[in-house]
Amino acid sequence: MSGIEETAAQLDALGVRRNGVLLVHTSFREVRPIEEGPLGLIRALRASLGPGGTLVMPTMTDGESVFDPRSTPTYCMGITAELFWRQPHVLRSTHPGGSFAALGPQADLICAPQPLTPPHGRDSPPGRVHDLGGQVLLLGVTYGECTMLHVAETMAPVPYSVVHPCWVEVEGVPAKVMIPESDHCCRGFERVAGWMRTRALQREGKVGNANAMLADARDIVSVALERLRVDPLVFLCPSSAACRECDEARASITSP
């Protein structure tokens, strides 16, 4: 079992910037065991960031009911994020499908209202983490979970766009809205780890039992944009892979 202080020291050694902004994607199953469980991991992250730091996690939802930032559980975001947004003083943004939670001096700015589409564009919580010069920590997960790459896709911009339904309340009545976004299976994002490694833009190490990757959001976005400029479909599975989600993204491309 890793202690909280020991875990915080691992985060320091990895290069978490004191008083910085840190977007964390994590699978606690990979990190455990840690003293006090997922809440202990959150304490370690906060200790490493220091009092001037801002901790951010994705709290996306399934879009199948009207989103209430005070009560709607996360969907597939892991137990750490699910417990994080429920902690005192943690803010949660209001996008009906793509919400994030944040705690710290930049939390208000990061969780401010945003356009419905794109959910992860420049004007969204991960887009703001990018603009604030924040870091991204992948803790026991791959770049397949990295929402910062959707920011790069919208900045490129990529030619594909699919719609996901979300429920919002319009004058007190639930209404379904279709929200366009650059989405696919996201397995192609995993290639970014190698690109970042080759360029020495990524710190890697152990945090608890998990493999951790830490990088500047701006580096992730600029490396992704470099590749997207050469091939706008670089993140989609090849047609031969018969990936339903990537085929759907490909089919959404309208010829100029």
Ligand SMILES: [Zn+2]
């Ligand atoms: Zn795919």
